[in-house]
Amino acid sequence: AAASENNGVFTSPEIAKSFDFAAEERIYNWWESQGYFKPNFDRGGDPFVISMPPPNVTGSLHMGHAMFVTLE
Numbered sequence: 001a002a003a004s005e006n007n008g009v010f011t012s013p014e015i016a017k018s019f020d021f022a023a024e025e026r027i028y029n030w031w032e033s034q035g036y037f038k039p040n041f042d043r044g045g046d047p048f049v050i051s052m053p054p055p056n057v058t059g060s061l062h063m064g065h066a067m068f069v070t071l072e
Helices: 021-033 063-071
Strands: none
Touching: none
């Protein structure tokens, strides 16, 4: 898995118990250096598009969630 690779970015297979700002900055910089945020328009095939992502449930599910999915 990517978390266990020793490439200077992911150094431990363990997930941190608290948010580490320095680690997040290091990982984000690595993503940018690898070109993960640059679109590739030369690829063949159909594009993959999510028009409406799944809801971000931050609490208990309620009727509003059901209504939202029904209206989709």
